[in-house]
Amino acid sequence: MKFVLISASCLAFLACQSYKIDQWPDALPDRQLFIAAYAEDIANQDLQTQQEYLTWILSFYEGNLVYTSGWIDVQALVLTNTAPLDRNGLHASLQELGASIAAEWAKHNDLRGIDSRMLSLWGSVLQIASSSEARQHSIEVISADVHSLLDGSLPASAIQDARYEQILGLDVFGGF
Numbered sequence: 001m002k003f004v005l006i007s008a009s010c011l012a013f014l015a016c017q018s019y020k021i022d023q024w025p026d027a028l029p030d031r032q033l034f035i036a037a038y039a040e041d042i043a044n045q046d047l048q049t050q051q052e053y054l055t056w057i058l059s060f061y062e063g064n065l066v067y068t069s070g071w072i073d074v075q076a077l078v079l080t081n082t083a084p085l086d087r088n089g090l091h092a093s094l095q096e097l098g099a100s101i102a103a104e105w106a107k108h109n110d111l112r113g114i115d116s117r118m119l120s121l122w123g124s125v126l127q128i129a130s131s132s133e134a135r136q137h138s139i140e141v142i143s144a145d146v147h148s149l150l151d152g153s154l155p156a157s158a159i160q161d162a163r164y165e166q167i168l169g170l171d172v173f174g175g176f
Contacts, residue, residue, distance in 0.1 A: 025058075025061075029098075029102075044107045044108055047108035053106050056106035061098070071101075071102065078126050079094075090136060093139045094139060100147075101114055104146070104149075115156070117159075118159045124161075134170075145158075
């Protein structure tokens with residue numbers, strides 16, 4: 001019985017996401033950006049359909065059954081705590097960063113260079129930065145790390161809370 005309920009829930013989730021792929025949310029970057037990213041990665045196409053990839057893009061932005069908060073929620077929290085005059089620039093930077101992360105994270109698990117642990121850490125870093133300048137600097141550092149991860153010049157093992165504590169002068173987990 002438990003298996004049936006879990007299966008039904010997963011199918012309902014996938015059905016909702018399939019509808020959203022056809023009715024792409026306006027708050028997200030253009031779907032064509034991600035379709036182009038998918039088309040460029042032949043290896044990923046062997047392991048994942050375009051629909052699966054786009055479903056994971058939606059999950060990144062909107063959250064899912066496991067992670068109820070998505071990038072849209074992170075952006076909203078960061079922007080809520082930002083001075084009104086700084087919001088537009090910060091919003092644009094967050095959008096660009098989110099698209100870079102999403103395009104990689106949505107790939108099949110065997111191929112992606114960005115995992116959910118990194119997403120969680122980066123979300124925390126962005127949310128605890130205490131000023132508009134600190135948030136912008138955090139975005140710049142995370143963006144540089146994303147590019148370095150993707151070009152192979154930074155190993156995934158380097159993405160740790162201590163890295164951001166040192167570079168940004170933050171206490172990511174409050175000594176926990």
